[in-house]
Amino acid sequence: MSLRRFPFWSWIWYLLGALYFILPLYATFTFSLEMKRGALSFLAYEKAFADKEFWHTFGYSNLVAFLTILVSALLSIPTAYWIRLRLPQARRIVEFITLMPFVVPAIILVFGLIRIYSSPLNVPFTDITVIPPLTNFKVGTTLLLVAGYTVLALPYMYRSVDTGMRTIDVATLTEAAQSLGADWRTIMFRVIFPNLRSALLSGALLTFAIVVGEVTIASFLGVPAFGPYLFLLGQHLAYQPAALSFTSFILTWIAMGLIQLVSGGQGQTVGAH
Amino acid sequence: MANTTISASSAAPSIWRKWVGVVPFFLFAILFLILPSLRLFIGSFTNNEGKFTFDNILQLFEQQSILSAYWLSIRISAVTAIGGGIFGFLLAYSVTVGGLPKPLRSMLITFSGVASNFAGVPLAFAFVATLGRTGIITAILKDVFGVEIYKTGFNLYSFLGLSLTYMYFQFPLMVLVMTPALDGLKREWREAAENLGASQFQYWRRVALPVLLPSILGSMILLFGNAFGAYATAYALTGGALPIVTIQIGAQIRGDVLHNPGLGYAMAMGMVVVMAISLAGYSWLQSKSERWLK
Amino acid sequence: MRTKKFAYNMFALFVIAATLLSACGPKAAAGQLNVIALPHDWCNYGGVIDAFKAKYPGITVNELNPDAGSGDEIEAIKANKDNKGPQAPDVIDVGFAFGDSSKTDKLIQPYKVPTWDSIPADAKDADGYWYGDYYGVLSFLVNTDVQPNVPQDWADLLKPEYAGQIAMSGDPRTSNQAIQTVFAAALANGGSLDNAQAGLDFFAKVNSAGNLVPLIANNGLVAKGETPIRITWDYNALAAIDSFAGNPAAQVVIPANGRFAGVYVQAISAYAPNLDNAKLWMDFLYSDEGQLLWMKGYCHPIREADMRARKVIPADLLAKLPDVSGAVFPTLAQLNGAKTLITGQWDSVVGADVKAAP
Numbered sequence: 001m002s003l004r005r006f007p008f009w010s011w012i013w014y015l016l017g018a019l020y021f022i023l024p025l026y027a028t029f030t031f032s033l034e035m036k037r038g039a040l041s042f043l044a045y046e047k048a049f050a051d052k053e054f055w056h057t058f059g060y061s062n063l064v065a066f067l068t069i070l071v072s073a074l075l076s077i078p079t080a081y082w083i084r085l086r087l088p089q090a091r092r093i094v095e096f097i098t099l100m101p102f103v104v105p106a107i108i109l110v111f112g113l114i115r116i117y118s119s120p121l122n123v124p125f126t127d128i129t130v131i132p133p134l135t136n137f138k139v140g141t142t143l144l145l146v147a148g149y150t151v152l153a154l155p156y157m158y159r160s161v162d163t164g165m166r167t168i169d170v171a172t173l174t175e176a177a178q179s180l181g182a183d184w185r186t187i188m189f190r191v192i193f194p195n196l197r198s199a200l201l202s203g204a205l206l207t208f209a210i211v212v213g214e215v216t217i218a219s220f221l222g223v224p225a226f227g228p229y230l231f232l233l234g235q236h237l238a239y240q241p242a243a244l245s246f247t248s249f250i251l252t253w254i255a256m257g258l259i260q261l262v263s264g265g266q267g268q269t270v271g272a273h
Numbered sequence: 274m275a276n277t278t279i280s281a282s283s284a285a286p287s288i289w290r291k292w293v294g295v296v297p298f299f300l301f302a303i304l305f306l307i308l309p310s311l312r313l314f315i316g317s318f319t320n321n322e323g324k325f326t327f328d329n330i331l332q333l334f335e336q337q338s339i340l341s342a343y344w345l346s347i348r349i350s351a352v353t354a355i356g357g358g359i360f361g362f363l364l365a366y367s368v369t370v371g372g373l374p375k376p377l378r379s380m381l382i383t384f385s386g387v388a389s390n391f392a393g394v395p396l397a398f399a400f401v402a403t404l405g406r407t408g409i410i411t412a413i414l415k416d417v418f419g420v421e422i423y424k425t426g427f428n429l430y431s432f433l434g435l436s437l438t439y440m441y442f443q444f445p446l447m448v449l450v451m452t453p454a455l456d457g458l459k460r461e462w463r464e465a466a467e468n469l470g471a472s473q474f475q476y477w478r479r480v481a482l483p484v485l486l487p488s489i490l491g492s493m494i495l496l497f498g499n500a501f502g503a504y505a506t507a508y509a510l511t512g513g514a515l516p517i518v519t520i521q522i523g524a525q526i527r528g529d530v531l532h533n534p535g536l537g538y539a540m541a542m543g544m545v546v547v548m549a550i551s552l553a554g555y556s557w558l559q560s561k562s563e564r565w566l567k
Numbered sequence: 568m569r570t571k572k573f574a575y576n577m578f579a580l581f582v583i584a585a586t587l588l589s590a591c592g593p594k595a596a597a598g599q600l601n602v603i604a605l606p607h608d609w610c611n612y613g614g615v616i617d618a619f620k621a622k623y624p625g626i627t628v629n630e631l632n633p634d635a636g637s638g639d640e641i642e643a644i645k646a647n648k649d650n651k652g653p654q655a656p657d658v659i660d661v662g663f664a665f666g667d668s669s670k671t672d673k674l675i676q677p678y679k680v681p682t683w684d685s686i687p688a689d690a691k692d693a694d695g696y697w698y699g700d701y702y703g704v705l706s707f708l709v710n711t712d713v714q715p716n717v718p719q720d721w722a723d724l725l726k727p728e729y730a731g732q733i734a735m736s737g738d739p740r741t742s743n744q745a746i747q748t749v750f751a752a753a754l755a756n757g758g759s760l761d762n763a764q765a766g767l768d769f770f771a772k773v774n775s776a777g778n779l780v781p782l783i784a785n786n787g788l789v790a791k792g793e794t795p796i797r798i799t800w801d802y803n804a805l806a807a808i809d810s811f812a813g814n815p816a817a818q819v820v821i822p823a824n825g826r827f828a829g830v831y832v833q834a835i836s837a838y839a840p841n842l843d844n845a846k847l848w849m850d851f852l853y854s855d856e857g858q859l860l861w862m863k864g865y866c867h868p869i870r871e872a873d874m875r876a877r878k879v880i881p882a883d884l885l886a887k888l889p890d891v892s893g894a895v896f897p898t899l900a901q902l903n904g905a906k907t908l909i910t911g912q913w914d915s916v917v918g919a920d921v922k923a924a925p
Contacts, residue, residue, distance in 0.1 A: 014364065087292065096552055116309060118655075167454050
């Protein structure tokens, strides 16, 4: 019955979008090639990649990104699920909290985190230290970083997950699973999570981009992250920043592609309409 | 219905059990968002000498420049939320319901992931290189079509230019959040509608859009917040010539000159209020739109 | 059975996590130095840090946010009061006005380097809390490929040929550099160190002539040709020309009138976790070696007069520095007065038509 019409308008939107997105990138790229006078060359790129710190910091940021995705997914999914099924009253306050990271400047957040977590966590009223100050050692600082980034990514991850849950009708799925005798762990990991793949992918991609590109929190926490490294490399140079921003764009795009591959494709697509 | 499985016997335990699922979230939010940001709240009532004062809050309402900064921020956030929402929706539509080949969808999704966070100085530079006075599009329009856009009054360093630049991360955000929702449009509904004689337009107006509306609204508020809190791109592109609230806050809290951080914090609290009001408006719209769903 | 395995796994994870957390104790402070806001191509700080590391190979230098402004550095000290980790800045390099305010806020501690006496008296705090480190003069960086007609003075900036070509290096409401740009323009247009109003009026004229672009100029934009005339410190401009390496061709002009010197100051944080290393750093910066390294970055080191008198500056280095005779140094009171005036009045006097809606 469904006619296989040529999706004319879809192509128009797509091509318009492609034009809009690619032109500024192309402009950055052509400028970065102009480092050598009178000739196009990759000189700016050579200079930018001469440093092995580039890969070290990129790797570190990738690690932090994966951790952040994990934490924010583990935080958002049960919460969104619980609110949908059992506690709709809490919905507004949770949504409000997830929108707060937009209005809290990153610099306030990082200084707040430092203030609170640079003191050791003691057993109340004693001097016995349970956890030494997080900022004093690398693992602790990385944990703090992941926490900070989870906060930053919360609006995006939560919204993606929430939209996904609305789409898949969690109430019915849960009932069906329960009537088949599943416990909460099975429901969560074998029914809900797989159906949220497409939404999780969106949330993961958004989180990844935020973490790899972030500068303020990382540079004040003194961690070897990619953002501060790019900054250190040459905000005052002419051509290298353009080369670097183009490269980090492409590298992040490749990483996104890998994430998508690993997450098993594109989730449920409902076929031609 | 799921509540019946709990079947609480006495009132107290059941309230506790009801809220236990969101405890991790609230705990995390308190530990890593609310506590560190308390300074915002306390600081708005502090003046430069450290004493308690209402002056900062009062200044929010009295100073014309601050009020117009809020209005400007709201305007640009609303414009880019709506514009970004519409075109982002169309893009998401084209690769899901619209039936474009799968590889194109992959490319759009992954690209959107990157572009959603492409902001600040690199984005400003990219747009300057495209539409600035020495930009490639400006040059093409002049050489090929004989149109000098800067003579006609176009200026990248304006509200219009900034909105155009903001779209670079607004479109992708909309695409990423709406794609799962569009995936959920069941094919059966479309076929059923066609069987009943509905046209394309009627299908969309009566079936698809009402189903999608809550998700669309949810995405738009995300876009609104995203633009509202943006700082680096506007600063890089217009250097503070467009005094949006975030730049004003930055001027008070950071920078190389001594100012009044208390006022900056008060302005940030004002932003919280604006977001709360927007959220209230969105919730109201949402509850109306969700009535159609069940 | 499955739940038991799950429980064991969880427990194992917990043990590992706890071990990790507790095993990594605080690092020995003796081997670190935390610096902040030091871009590598600003006054050749890259060279300075490398030389310091070479001289003291046991010290790890942690570089916090190179893009921080003076306000951020102060905020960082305040936030890290209780922190002995690598996030707490030991030393700061801030704008002139911040020296005194940090002293009042008890955020810095006094220290007099061995070469203290050769630092000019008006560039340091008598009690040793802060001390000037270098200065530069505001100049024009011009991309001569795009604009071969190089302006020689402030008044030239009003010429119609520079339409849409001039940009400052910051926002005059927040950036030290930009505010002092306006202040410098005042000097050349009938104002004085006590009255910067003429600078505002001048920029109002530049703006209404259509010559001023609201972009924050950086070297990429200069090279692109979008802001071929950038007003910035002479050391930034000279370093830019080096990095351009002829592409594009560029020149630096110290304006004939209105030569304005901007001084930055050093201080040790009152809460510095690595006090001894901080002192080593200061000693190094104020030694002849350190001062010459700054000079390599085209900055005028604060002990320049003393070093010239003792003839310790290599001739080729001297030759590279532009002639800045006649540059004036504002006092703290004058700086603060100008700042209040400029940041308060910029929007109303100058910014009027840039806010035009679409």
